[in-house]
Amino acid sequence: MSKPPHTSPDAAAAPAASHPTAPADAAQGMSKGLTSYGDRGFSLFLRKAFIKGAGYTDAALERPVIGITNTGSSYNPCHGNMPQLLEALKRGVLMEGGLPMDFPTLSIHESFSAPTSMYLRNLMSMDTEELIRAQPMDAIVLIGGCDKTVPAQLMGAASAGLPAIQLITGSMLTGSHRSERVGACTDCRRYWGKFRAEEIDAEEIADVNNQLVASVGTCSVMGTASTMACIAEALGMTVPGGASPPAVTADRMRVAERTGIEAVRMARARLGIDQILTAKAFENAMRVLLAIGGSTNGIVHLTAIAGRMGFDVDLHALDRMGLETPVLLDLKPSGDHYMEDFHDAGGMATLLRELKPLLHLDALTVTGRTLGEELEAAGPGFKQHVVRPFDQPIYPQGGIAVLWGNLAPGGAIIKQSAADPKLMEHEGRAVVFENAEDLALRIDDPALDVHADDILVLKNIGPKGAPGMPEAGYLPIPKKLAKAGVKDMVRISDGRMSGTAFGTIVLHVTPEAAVGGPLAHVRSGDRIRLSVAARAIELLVDDAELARRAAAHPVVEPTAERGYRKLFLQTVTQADQGVDFDFLRATQRRGKTPTA
Structure with missing residues (x-):
């Protein structure tokens, strides 16, 4: 190697x-941050006494x-x-x-x-x-x-x-399954999809489970x-x-x-x-995120880190950067x-x-x-085939695109480099699941009213709705469609998905359903239009109807009585601010990044 x-x-x-x-x-060194006993000399004396009990010498403690x-x-x-x-x-x-x-x-x-x-x-x-x-x-x-x-x-x-x-x-x-090279966790999802579609049996899924993490x-x-x-x-x-x-x-x-x-x-x-x-x-990091076909989670995390330093991430500028930053790294899932x-x-x-x-x-x-x-x-480099030349990319634009529209006033994300090109311009009927439990109960029901050109919508898996914004945005293909050979569908949620996942999946819809975002008021049968080229995600329902729905079914934000969950629900921000706690972000703002 x-x-x-x-x-x-x-x-x-x-x-x-x-x-x-x-x-x-x-x-x-050891004189920093002394415990307060009202006497700095005694505080240092006591600290050294205890650490010397572990065998340290004065010479070591001076380093x-x-x-x-x-x-x-x-x-x-x-x-x-x-x-x-x-x-x-x-x-x-x-x-x-x-x-x-x-x-x-x-x-x-x-x-x-x-x-x-x-x-x-x-x-x-x-x-x-x-x-x-x-x-x-x-x-x-x-x-x-x-x-x-x-x-x-x-x-x-x-x-x-x-x-x-x-x-x-x-x-x-990486491991090897029946002479095929495999690794977690893109191949985990690929093989599990085969198992759900009954393309492989229980024995083979058990065999591959032993090889995915070598x-x-x-x-x-x-x-x-x-x-x-x-x-x-x-x-x-x-x-x-x-x-x-x-x-x-x-x-x-x-x-x-x-x-x-x-x-x-x-x-x-x-x-x-x-x-x-x-x-x-931070702007360099954004370029790299786009060029490696990186995880959509990277945007949330970079936004949170930037927020601690007093910077706000400009999603519009990030998307503009994506138009001129191709995917160069030939790694799964892109x-x-x-x-x-x-x-x-x-x-x-x-x-x-x-x-x-x-x-x-x-x-x-x-x-x-x-x-x-x-x-x-680092020198001039050498011939290799994993990183493409800038003018011969694996994908012409950055791996991630930012979407806007009446369904996501605060923005949404799609990993376009891992999506089906045929679905990135698509209009379909919404099939709605109210939360993760509803999804688990109905997704494989043979009676589920769903077709391959429908759009699966999952609510209430955002920062507050779950809580914690889990990686449930990678909705499984309904079993009856998977068995019929369907490999991808447009899927929309206010949650996240693993960076190892793939598909035409719209994530991080902001504001989330649990705080009353428009996603909360989507119903099965509504029409939704996705246009990655236009950076648009639109619910084809007029504003007056959405207002009526909101008035008839007002959203009550989740709460908790005690502990960390109470702190989380009271202070967590939305995806566009990094899902950090509001009181942990820097109080003095230093500007926006990227500025490209």
Whole structure:
């Protein structure tokens, strides 16, 4: 397996002086953030007494302290390489003269979180932020991989304001089912669709279940985890080449070691996260999201991270960027390959070279060097077939398009690169499901009044409606249609779908049904028109009729009596603001991004 850019010893030994220096704080290392006993001297004395009980010397405690979020969990196989990552990361910190201090935080896995991992993302961000603030450290290394962990950590670190660097856990290896290469989780959905259509039997679906996840690590396709890994590198928040190495490779361990080295250099130089997460960095990340055919979830997460830094994402400008940013990465679900192939093709450096004319090359990275400088250091590249040349794209426009209309006054999203071209200009009859339970009860009912050219509509799976905006927007094809050979239909909801999913699916309809958005008043039999070319999603019902429906059936927003759910329902924002809690967004707005 080829090495990613910047895995050489020379890259790891780049001089610390390359980091720009910010003004020094008064307290550093173990003297930071002392517990209040009314006597600073005693507070430090007591802290040192306790930490020395673990065997530390005064010499060790005088080093820059590098905090490390340990997100290992038996419930999170995406982070199953955490022990090896910690070992390599701590080695890098010690090599550069720092003191590594790991501590546990929440760890969220998509498949092991009810009602959905998105429901817990903001809680993990708060956990991360508060522990960074509470404990003495000069820089923080954020170890994340599975879908919501990376955005949660970047959100928390953005709010905490310390020098921060992201370490991605890495993707899983692919497996083999009856000589066909398979990987989670695009192939999970493809084979489950075959099983529902009775194209394969119970024995084969059981066999493929053993092969879809061949190792620990995140999904091997361009799902949300891989999308956020690429976005983190595009933002300048990882070491160069940090997005693509698979979890169980030596390349991934070398990335961890280099991350430890850079974390110490960042601490010494006081390279704050606000110097990295700028408007230019977010615009670069948006370009990458569009060019990789990335997960639609990436928009929600980037919006939330930007909101923590005081930026608002302009969806109109994002859509304009999509018109000039083609899909270049040939990965499932928009293409044919897997993350390990992307790594072998040179990873993000190969993609960023093709995007250079559209990027802000002067954006700063965690190395203290600019994106342009890092690309120059990565060299000219080599022949490969996973990243297409700019003028020979896999899809001529960005993978994601933004839709507007009376059904989505605040916007909606479609992953056009993974949709059926024949359905992207479509008018059909609505078949409506009021919520996820209604869908589960009726979708496979042989008596369901549904035809292949209808439009499936699912309400009340938005931020408040579910709650947590689950990945239920990938509505299954009704079983009787699947058995008849139907592979795709237009589907509309106020929820999300996995980045590993595919189909002509309209998501993130804003405002959601649970807060009284127009989606709440759609009825079976209504006509809906989708035009991706015109960026339109229209309910063909006049305003007066919609007003009558709203008056006859007013929406009562969901509430809760106690705990985190009460906090969530009272403060969560809509998709266009990142589904963050309103009180966690930066109070001072710094403008809109992208501005293209």
